[in-house]
Amino acid sequence: MTRTEAEAQIRQIPRRxxxxxxxxxxxxxxxxxRAGDLAAARLADAKGRPGCGHDFNDVVxxxxxDGKMHSYTCPDCGLSATYxxxxxxxxxxxxxxxxx
Amino acid sequence: xxxxxxDLVCYCAASRPEDDASTSGGAIDTASQPALTxxxxxxxxxxxxxxxxxxxxxxxxRDAGGAIQTESVTLNGTSEVLSTNTYSRVLSIVLGSSSGTxxxxxxxxxGGTVRGTLAPNITGLYIMFRKSASAGTTQVRYEKLxxxxxxxxxxxxxxxxxxxxxxxxxxxxxxxxxxxxxxxVANRLTAxxxxxxxxxxxxxxxxxxxxxxAASKVGVWIQETLxxxxxxxxxxxxxxxxxxxx
Numbered sequence: 462m463t464r465t466e467a468e469a470q471i472r473q474i475p476r477r478x479x480x481x482x483x484x485x486x487x488x489x490x491x492x493x494x495r496a497g498d499l500a501a502a503r504l505a506d507a508k509g510r511p512g513c514g515h516d517f518n519d520v521v522x523x524x525x526x527d528g529k530m531h532s533y534t535c536p537d538c539g540l541s542a543t544y545x546x547x548x549x550x551x552x553x554x555x556x557x558x559x560x561x
Numbered sequence: 562x563x564x565x566x567x568d569l570v571c572y573c574a575a576s577r578p579e580d581d582a583s584t585s586g587g588a589i590d591t592a593s594q595p596a597l598t599x600x601x602x603x604x605x606x607x608x609x610x611x612x613x614x615x616x617x618x619x620x621x622x623r624d625a626g627g628a629i630q631t632e633s634v635t636l637n638g639t640s641e642v643l644s645t646n647t648y649s650r651v652l653s654i655v656l657g658s659s660s661g662t663x664x665x666x667x668x669x670x671x672g673g674t675v676r677g678t679l680a681p682n683i684t685g686l687y688i689m690f691r692k693s694a695s696a697g698t699t700q701v702r703y704e705k706l707x708x709x710x711x712x713x714x715x716x717x718x719x720x721x722x723x724x725x726x727x728x729x730x731x732x733x734x735x736x737x738x739x740x741x742x743x744x745x746v747a748n749r750l751t752a753x754x755x756x757x758x759x760x761x762x763x764x765x766x767x768x769x770x771x772x773x774x775a776a777s778k779v780g781v782w783i784q785e786t787l788x789x790x791x792x793x794x795x796x797x798x799x800x801x802x803x804x805x806x807x
Contacts, residue, residue: 471757474736475766479723482761494728494797497598497674503725503799506761517763528752530701530786535762545733545758545784 467549468522476517480510481540513538521546564806568712571595571800573685574705574780578749579692586705586745586753589778592659593685595706597667597677599650599795604670606644606651610636611664617657618665622648627793629692636665643671650795651676652691656684689783693749695791702749702785705737708802709778717773720804722781724761729796731787733758737780740769744780758784773804 462470482490486509493502515537521544524531528548534541573593576584603625608618614636621631630646654667659682667677667686677686689704710717724734735756737744746753759765767779781800 467755470738470755474738474757474768475771476757476759477764479762479764490726491728494598494726494799495601497601497669497676499598499726499797499799503801506725517759517765521757540762542760542762543733544760544763545735545752547735547755547757548752549755 462549462551463554464526464551465554467526467547467551471521471547472518476521478513478515478517478535478538478540480513480538482506482509511538513540517544520544526551564710564712564715564717568710569717569802570709570711572707572709572778573687574707576745577687577691577704581693581702581750582748584745584747585703585749585751586780586782588743589707589709591709592683593687594683595687595689597651597654597686597688598797599688600648600669600676601674603647603649604673605647606654607641607668607671607673608634608636608654609641609666609668610638612662613638614660614663614665616660618642619653619655619657620644620646620648620651621653622646622651625649641668641671652688654679654686659684690749690785693785693787695787695789698789700787701752703746703752703782704749704785705745705780705782706800707778707780708800710773710775712775714775715806716775717802717804717806718771720767720771720773720779720802721764722767722779723764723801723803724759725799725801727761727798729794729798730760731785731796732798733760733784733786734800735759735782735784736765736767737782738768740767740773740777740779742780753782756782758782771804773802
């Protein structure tokens with residue numbers, strides 16, 4: 462698989478930044494989980510996020526496809542976190558000969 | 562009738578390793594669910610059915626000292642039955658046979674918080690990454706669960722898969738690259754190929770242009786990262802499948 466083909470496969474699944482969850486809201490989520498109230502935890506998570514929408518596949522495709530964890534910062538909302546790149550064994554893209 | 566939330570059900574994968582050598586992932590197991598939340602404190606396990614029910618219940622967990630304990634109790638219908646052992650964490654609850662009608666609740670102590678529900682046709686509840694441990698170096702493990710659309714005819718469209726909570730911040734998730742996949746990995750230390758793992762800050766679509774047809778399922782790989790020499794923890798994470806319906 463070439464890098465171009467790998468990136469096309471990655472982009473077949475849309476990924477969007479949700480925006481950061483503030484610490485106070487994260488604490489509410491943790492409290493709900495400790496109480497076993499999963500619905501309340503999910504709601505607190507959803508309500509606490511400002512939303513962003515940045516195409517996260519741009520982040521993935523700009524980085525190495527090496528199966529390793531990488532840090533990133535969302536260029537739209539500034540959220541810093543980590544993701545794990547997909548592992549692809551990439552072939553060289555064939556050079557295209559042309560005569561002008 | 563539109564798809565309702567109860568149509569979207571989370572199930573275990575068939576290969577649920579308890580060690581770092583066995584196969585992980587595989588096909589869906591619609592008799593098992595990864596749906597046990599952890600106890601707040603050490604307690605006996607209480608089980609209770611919603612009707613006539615004398616099935617056996619096998620409980621596996623850890624006592625306060627961390628030792629694995631296993632026992633079997635017998636349901637007594639709508640009367641609560643308590644385990645003999647006290648558990649600091651429960652690893653699995655397995656019924657001896659299936660029932661198409663009975664629902665069994667698993668509680669933290671007598672009359673306590675419900676920590677799991679064995680719905681009709683479900684025979685097992687399992688936590689993920691059972692018996693996994695940190696080591697001198699960072700340990701990354703991979704197991705799989707499924708979300709299935711159990712609606713009889715309707716497709717879930719614009720479907721999104723999200724890690725909605727991750728109390729310990731050690732989980733990332735990634736969808737299989739195709740729907741209805743039975744992909745597995747040789748062991749849970751082996752990463753599935755071509756899967757992008759993201760945390761709770763990213764919502765992802767599902768394969769097949771975000772359409773989960775009736776009876777279709779999407780495999781979701783779970784990545785657990787334990788830092789070097791990490792302390793013991795009991796934690797809960799949640800995933801969510803959402804979408805549109807007519």
